[in-house]
Amino acid sequence: MTRNAPLLTLLAVGVLGGGLFATNHLAAPPAGDAVRVAESATAPGPPAAAPRIGTIPAPGVVGVVPDPAAAAGADRDAGARPDEIAYAGRTEGRPMTVAVVVTGDEAVAYVCDARDEVWLRGTATGGELDLRSADGSATLTGTADADGATGTFTLDGVEWALTAEATDVDAAVAAGRDDVADVADRAGMAY
Incomplete structure (x- = not known):
């Protein structure tokens, strides 16, 4: 060099x-x-x-x-179906959380507390909820509309009244209700 x-x-x-x-x-x-x-x-x-x-x-x-963020939001809103709604609430008499998602004529629910957790699947026809667990030990029946859902949750023959307000999935998660997102995912809800 x-x-x-x-x-x-x-x-x-x-x-x-x-x-x-x-x-x-x-x-x-x-x-x-x-x-x-x-x-x-x-x-x-x-x-x-x-x-x-x-x-x-x-x-x-x-x-x-x-604005890319606005475009992403428009795409997300375009994917949401008008016949999809999520509910978050509780049972009375035994403090169990209730999360229900209705997509069209189908419904999925999750009810839990420190002792039990139950997944239910069924129908939501004409505003009437009729869901059952896979093993048949639990049912959830009642009514649902744009404002909320009310009804009865039965586990091993014992009944509890339930109420749940209609909610946005993201708002429910922000409020600490991750179960609502889990139910929405299982139901195939676009949120």
């Missing part, structure tokens, strides 16, 4: 960097020119919405850059 090799390497890197800088600087029009080109390409009429700060519209393109 010669004594001049490091200097020649630095010189080559400097020339390459300068060439890339010049190419980049000459290839892209200044931000003001891009805006002027976009404005001149539009027909006369009401002024277009200003682009978001930090964006440079391409020549001939006018408008606002869409």
